[in-house]
Amino acid sequence: MQVERHETDLLILGSGGAGLFAGLHAHAANPDLDITVAVKGLLGKCGCTRMVQGGYNVALAPEDSVERHFMDTIEGGKWLNNQELAWTLVTVAVERIQELENELGCFFDRNPDGTIHQKAFAGQSFDRTVHKGDLTGIEIISRLMEQVWARRINRLEEHRAVELVRGRGEDRISGALLVDMRTGEFRFVRAKAVLLATGGGPTMYRYHTPSGDKTCDGMAMALRLGLRLRDMEMVQFHPTGLLAGVDTRMTGTVLEEGLRGAGGYLLGGDGERFMGRYDPRNERATRDIVSRAIYAEMRQGNVTPNGGVYIQMSHLGPDEVRRQFKGMVERCADCGFDLASGLVEVVPTAHYMMGGVEFGPDTSTGVPGLFAAGEDTGGVHGANRLGGNGVANSTVFGGIAGDVIPGWIARAGSAPEPDPDVIDAAVDRCLAPFGKPATDFHAIRDRLADLMWDKVGIMRTAEGIREAMRELEGMARELETTGLPATTRAFNLTWHDRMNLESLVMVSRSIAAAALAREDSRGAHFREDFPETSDLSTSTYTAVRLQNAALEVTNEPVAFTHVRPGQSLIDNTGRPLAKAGE
Amino acid sequence: MSENDTLSVDIWRGGEDGSFQTFHVPQRDHQTILDVVTYVQKKLDPALAYRFACRVGMCGSCAMTVNGEPRWTCRTHVSRVARDGKLTIAPLRNMPVIRDLVTDMTPFFEKWRRATGSFVPSATRHDPMASVDPASAERTAADEGIECINCGICYAACDVVAWNLDYLGPAALNRAWTLVNDERDADRTGHLRAVAGDAGCHACHTHQSCSTYCPKALNPTAAIAGLKRRTVEAALKGGL
Numbered sequence: 001m002q003v004e005r006h007e008t009d010l011l012i013l014g015s016g017g018a019g020l021f022a023g024l025h026a027h028a029a030n031p032d033l034d035i036t037v038a039v040k041g042l043l044g045k046c047g048c049t050r051m052v053q054g055g056y057n058v059a060l061a062p063e064d065s066v067e068r069h070f071m072d073t074i075e076g077g078k079w080l081n082n083q084e085l086a087w088t089l090v091t092v093a094v095e096r097i098q099e100l101e102n103e104l105g106c107f108f109d110r111n112p113d114g115t116i117h118q119k120a121f122a123g124q125s126f127d128r129t130v131h132k133g134d135l136t137g138i139e140i141i142s143r144l145m146e147q148v149w150a151r152r153i154n155r156l157e158e159h160r161a162v163e164l165v166r167g168r169g170e171d172r173i174s175g176a177l178l179v180d181m182r183t184g185e186f187r188f189v190r191a192k193a194v195l196l197a198t199g200g201g202p203t204m205y206r207y208h209t210p211s212g213d214k215t216c217d218g219m220a221m222a223l224r225l226g227l228r229l230r231d232m233e234m235v236q237f238h239p240t241g242l243l244a245g246v247d248t249r250m251t252g253t254v255l256e257e258g259l260r261g262a263g264g265y266l267l268g269g270d271g272e273r274f275m276g277r278y279d280p281r282n283e284r285a286t287r288d289i290v291s292r293a294i295y296a297e298m299r300q301g302n303v304t305p306n307g308g309v310y311i312q313m314s315h316l317g318p319d320e321v322r323r324q325f326k327g328m329v330e331r332c333a334d335c336g337f338d339l340a341s342g343l344v345e346v347v348p349t350a351h352y353m354m355g356g357v358e359f360g361p362d363t364s365t366g367v368p369g370l371f372a373a374g375e376d377t378g379g380v381h382g383a384n385r386l387g388g389n390g391v392a393n394s395t396v397f398g399g400i401a402g403d404v405i406p407g408w409i410a411r412a413g414s415a416p417e418p419d420p421d422v423i424d425a426a427v428d429r430c431l432a433p434f435g436k437p438a439t440d441f442h443a444i445r446d447r448l449a450d451l452m453w454d455k456v457g458i459m460r461t462a463e464g465i466r467e468a469m470r471e472l473e474g475m476a477r478e479l480e481t482t483g484l485p486a487t488t489r490a491f492n493l494t495w496h497d498r499m500n501l502e503s504l505v506m507v508s509r510s511i512a513a514a515a516l517a518r519e520d521s522r523g524a525h526f527r528e529d530f531p532e533t534s535d536l537s538t539s540t541y542t543a544v545r546l547q548n549a550a551l552e553v554t555n556e557p558v559a560f561t562h563v564r565p566g567q568s569l570i571d572n573t574g575r576p577l578a579k580a581g582e
Numbered sequence: 583m584s585e586n587d588t589l590s591v592d593i594w595r596g597g598e599d600g601s602f603q604t605f606h607v608p609q610r611d612h613q614t615i616l617d618v619v620t621y622v623q624k625k626l627d628p629a630l631a632y633r634f635a636c637r638v639g640m641c642g643s644c645a646m647t648v649n650g651e652p653r654w655t656c657r658t659h660v661s662r663v664a665r666d667g668k669l670t671i672a673p674l675r676n677m678p679v680i681r682d683l684v685t686d687m688t689p690f691f692e693k694w695r696r697a698t699g700s701f702v703p704s705a706t707r708h709d710p711m712a713s714v715d716p717a718s719a720e721r722t723a724a725d726e727g728i729e730c731i732n733c734g735i736c737y738a739a740c741d742v743v744a745w746n747l748d749y750l751g752p753a754a755l756n757r758a759w760t761l762v763n764d765e766r767d768a769d770r771t772g773h774l775r776a777v778a779g780d781a782g783c784h785a786c787h788t789h790q791s792c793s794t795y796c797p798k799a800l801n802p803t804a805a806i807a808g809l810k811r812r813t814v815e816a817a818l819k820g821g822l
Contacts, residue, residue, distance in 0.1 A: 042687060045643050045732075046635040101711045105701025105764065107728050114713035138640060138731055145732075146700040146757070149691055182680055211635045244612035249620060249637045249656065331638060334657040336612055442624050487629040491681045494628035 003177070003186045003423060007415075008036040008154065010405055011176060011191035013161045013218065015039040016049035017391055018197035018374030018398030020144040021096075023153050025402025033406055036189060037148070038156040038178055040198070044145030046213045047199050048375070049394060052137025053256050054121055055129035056100075056395075057388035058093040061118060064126045066090045067569040067576040072124045073389060074563065077354075077382020078522040079536045080231060083562040085380045088361040089389065092396045097130055100395070104143040108132055121387045122257060122286060125574060129388040134256060134327055140391060156189070158182050160496065161217060163426035164194065164225045164370065167416025173369035174418040176221075177426050181496065184489025186427055188418060192409045193369045195401050196222065196357065197394075200375035202235045204504040204511075205350035206453035207252040209238055215500035216507040218376040222357045223506060223546040227366055230378040230543045230556075231355035232507075233514035234524045236385055237458055239290035240266075241349025242335070243308040246446075250335050252349045256328055257387060259311060260284060266294065267310040267343070268302035274309075288384065288524055291348040295458040298347075308347035313339055348458055352390060354381040354524065355514065358543065363401040369412060371405060373397035379541075383523025433498055436483025444475055444482070445501050448508065456512050461529045465516045472509045479505065509551055514542040517553040536565035589664060591618055593630065594672040597679050602670070615648050615655035615663070619671065619683065631682035639797065642733025646683050647672040652738040654797050674738040676747075690734050690751070697754035698776040701761060704768035712766050724763040727756045727805050729798055736792035736802055748781040752792035752802035755783050759805035762812060774813050775822050783809035 010026055012019045015037050023035050040046055059069040069090040074081055100106040101116075108130050109117040121129040132139040148155075158181040165188070167174040175190040201214025219229055240255040260266075260283040268274050278293035279285035285293075294309050304310055313321045318341040322329050325339070332339040356378035363371040374394035381389060455468035479502060484495055520534035521527050540555040563569050570576055587609040592602040605622050616634055623630040634644035639657040646655050649663050649670050663669065677685035705712065714721055736752035737743055743751045754777075761773045777783045783806045792802040816822045 041633070041635050041641075042643060045641045050731075051636055051638075051640050095707050098709060098711060099707035102705040102709055102766070103701075103703040103707055105703070105761070105766065107725065108711070110714050110716040112716065114715050116711050133729075135640075135729060138729065142730070142732065143701065146694060149695045150698075150700040211641065212637055213635050245610070247610045247621075248612045248614060248617045249634075250612065250614065250617075253638045331657070334639070334659060335614065336659050336661070438628075485628055491631035491684055492629060493623055493631065 003188050003427065006187055006189045008189055009034040009192050009409055010036070010195065011189050011193070012037045012195045012197060013176060014047065014197035014199055014374065015043045016047040016197065016199055016374060017140060017144065017394035018401070019195065020044060020141070020148050021395050021398030022195050022197060022373065022402035022405070023148055024144070024151070025399045026406050027151050027153060029403060030406040033409070034154070036154040036156060036191070038159040038161060038176070038189065040158070040160045040181070040217070041213050042157050043148065043155050044141045046211055048201060048210050048214060049391060050137045050141040051211060052140070052391045053134045053254070054387045055119065055131030055136045056093070056097055057121070057124065057128050057386060057392050058097045058130055059090065059128055060094065060097070060116065060130070061126070061128065064128055065570070065576045066094070068126055068574050069128060070562070071568055071570055073386060074382070076123045076384050076386045078384060078533065079382065079539050079565050080523070080541050080558060081382035082379035083560060084361050087562055088400070089380055089393055089396050092400065093392045096392070096395050096399055099399070100140060100143070104147055106132070106139050106143050122261070123386045134258070137391060140395070159187065160499070161198065161221060162430055162499065163422065164196070164221045165418045165422045166225070166367070168419045170416045171368055172412070172416055173367055174416045177423055179430065182491055184492060188423060190415050190418060192412060192415045193371060193405045195405065196370060196372040196376050197374045197398060198376055200353035200356060202350035202353050204448055204452045204508045205457060206449040207241050207243070207347050207349040209241060209252060209254045209349050209351045212249065215503045217500070217503045219356060219510070220503035220506040222376070223510060225367060226546065228358045228543040228545045229356055229510055230358050230541050231382070231514070232378070232510045232544050233518050233542060234354035234383050235350055235511060236287065236352040236354060236524045237291040237348045238351040239287055239294055239348050240311055240346040242332070243304070243306045243345040243347040244335060245306050254349065254351070255311065255344070255346060256325070257287070259313060259325060259328065260290070262324060263316055265312045265315065266290070267312055268297050269304050269309070270302055274302070288526070291458050292526060294348050304345045306345050308345045310343040311346045312343055314341045352385055354378065354383065354385050361400070362404050363397055369408070371401045373401045383525060430499065433482065433484040433495070434486055436481060438485045439482045441479065441482045441498055441501060444478060445497070448475060448501070448504060452508055452511070456508070456515055459526050459528050460515055461527065462516060465512050469509065469512045469516070472505060472512060476505050476509070510544040513551045513553050514544050517542045517555060539565070588667065589618065589660065590668050591622070592670045593619070593622060593683070595682055597681060600679070609660065609667070613660045615646070615653065615658045615660060615669070615671065616644055618660060618669065619655065631680070631684045633684050640731060642731040645674055645733045645735050645738070647674060647738070652735040652795050654733060654735070657797065674734055676738050676740065676743045677734065687734055690737050690753070693750045694732065694754045694757060696776065697750045697758045698773050699754050699757035699761070701764065702767050702769040702772065704766055714765065720763040720765055723808065724760040727760045727800055727802070730756055730800055731798065733797070735795050735797060739791035739795040741789055741791065742785055742787055746781065746785060749785045750777060750782055752806065755786070755809060756800065756802040756805040759808050762809065771816065771821055774809070774816050777809055778813040778817070778822055783813060786810070
């Protein structure tokens with residue numbers, strides 16, 4: 001098989017907030033550096049940064065502090081966070097938001113007096129979320145995208161990465177094998193450094209929010225490379241995804257959090273509110289609690305025609321709903337639903353993966369020359385991500401990667417020659433389906449979605465997870481024997497669907513393995529057989545690694561490098577302790 | 583509708599010199615044009631090429647020509663556009679066809695760059711954010727155009743682009759207009775200069791197709807009219 005060769009200094013995989021920030025910062029650090037952004041869709045258009053509705057958490061106000069943002073992040077993460085990463089997040093976010101506004105030209109909403117507006121967002125003790133209406137992600141990614149277009153940064157659009165490749169006989173990365181999706185040809189891009197910034201996206205669940213191109217390819221490649229993934233059991237479910245049946249891609253997409261915040265009701269199939277039975281805050285309880293309550297109602301059969309619950313806004317006045325939630329009302333109307341005055345079916349939907357590749361505050365990984373940032377990584381958010389910390393994470397660490405990598409390249413020098421055996425094996429794996437009898441592998445994808453939803457979803461038991469692990473292994477074997485029709489490889493979505501499914505099965509196995517290993521409940525992970533949160537001061541995190549085709553899980557102690565459970569960096573008025581005595 | 587209702591769907595196959603192929607797709611209560619295309623790929627012809635990403639009108643990847651009009655396929659309900667159970671789905675106009683329903687959007691993005699559709703900073707990441715009156719005339723003008731998601735629908739709808747492939751087109755000019763009105767931008771005259779030439783704002787014939795078809799209800803025609811006015815004013819003052 002012919003594999004084209006391409007050379008670059010820095011290869012960035014992914015074009016969300018992490019990838020594009022890395023490109024801009026690396027270019028600024030060394031304008032002579034040859035930088036290539038490779039992405040599965042169109043630059044800046046696929047992926048999830050663009051889909052951010054909420055905003056960007058950052059401590060800017062005089063009454064707020066990075067210490068306070070840090071404590072909210074750690075308490076939200078149920079003390080599982082890598083505290084160095086979380087500290088980096090909250091401190092660098094200040095400079096990053098100013099860069100977004102001052103250097104990239106983002107339009108963030110203002111107060112009437114001209115100062116920046118910061119809104120309230122769930123789980124935070126201070127109103128610190130900078131935003132552009134409820135379309136903050138579009139603003140951030142559009143401004144990043146046009147700045148990248150304006151620079152000498154190479155773009156390989158509709159190029160999907162299929163393997164990270166080390167140097168021959170070396171530990172250091174040599175580059176990545178890509179498929180040019182438009183031609184179906186393979187292209188090896190040799191690079192002095194590679195940034196893994198493809199994003200996560202738990203699309204292996206029946207109901208999910210991320211962009212349709214997201215299939216955990218980065219994490220699957222990291223596992224095959226031998227890297228450890230941490231906190232993989234931590235999958236965040238958003239309580240209100242649109243539910244419109246299995247035949248539409250609309251199903252699973254998010255109806256925003258603000259609907260509940262504004263006073264929206266959730267009704268069971270019987271037409272009655274049910275949240276009062278689960279939490280005194282009713283519909284305004286946190287994402288995890290509302291998701292579990294809806295799931296419990298669904299299991300009891302108190303469901304709508306499509307098997308979910310209803311959200312009702314009409315009691316707030318249809319005109320008011322239309323005014324306050326214009327985007328959501330229009331989106332529902334385009335799809336045939338009346339959010340302002342009718343009932344809309346909703347269901348909890350898989351939204352974000354807190355887990356991912358273990359990495360350091362300088363974005364380095366266990367493989368020299370391979371860096372990682374964004375949702376591909378784990379440790380920043382711990383057991384739960386605060387709304388508004390996601391795009392902060394990708395832009396903070398993407399920018400750091402761009403700051404650090406040019407210096408690393410200058411020290412490390414030219415890229416090693418790739419291990420040809422790894423390239424050959426990857427090409428064979430990608431092409432294997434074409435030689436086999438074509439079968440309907442979409443049915444396997446449907447089974448995967450049901451299995452993860454039922455057994456490794458919102459509520460879990462050891463028995464269910466073990467059953468899922470057995471079935472996932474069976475699916476992996478079944479996939480090996482299912483083929484594809486012998487059609488062109490050029491823009492062959494069905495071939496890519498098939499590769500997507502391989503990534504999803506692999507990463508689902510790591511989620512299940514980590515979920516079995518965590519025998520307590522905290523954050524996004526709820527074990528019906530271990531419903532209590534264990535002692536925080538002896539917290540451990542899970543780390544999954546692929547070893548001889550089997551997944552190995554270890555429990556690693558959390559290092560409380562800034563603050564220990566029971567302590568705080570702020571006093572009870574929210575002021576930093578160091579400053580409290582001033 | 584009954585479970586047995588079937589849509590007759592003509593889909594463009596091949597490149598620029600391709601042709602339509604007819605498929606029969608079951609009609610559903612909740613079904614977008616993207617769902618129809620997905621059904622064809624998953625059930626009828628695995629080789630069908632199309633592009634989509636976000637599924638909810640945020641990314642601007644899935645626009646196609648549906649019954650002759652440019653539309654986001656993810657947010658277009660079949661019942662709003664099907665005529666007598668018939669649909670015709672083709673790639674967007676004014677862009678090279680890669681295959682089937684996929685176009686090469688590179689020329690469209692390149693024009694955004696040529697219109698200098700990117701911010702020129704006047705402050706750095708170490709400075710506090712500028713105070714901006716959200717009700718000022720300029721901020722309001724910029725705000726009205728800023729939510730463009732660069733889906734290319736206006737560009738595909740524009741007859742001037744069809745006649746003159748050098749014309750920058752509505753989306754790039756709309757972005758330029760937001761920058762010309764951005765008091766934080768350090769080179770507003772530069773943005774005007776970039777759109778003042780023959781292929782710039784003055785090439786617009788005010789057909790208003792861009793504003794008619796913009797799924798975000800933006801008004802590029804008004805933005806272009808603003809640019810025409812401002813470039814003339816600047817030229818008269820010798821500022822361009």
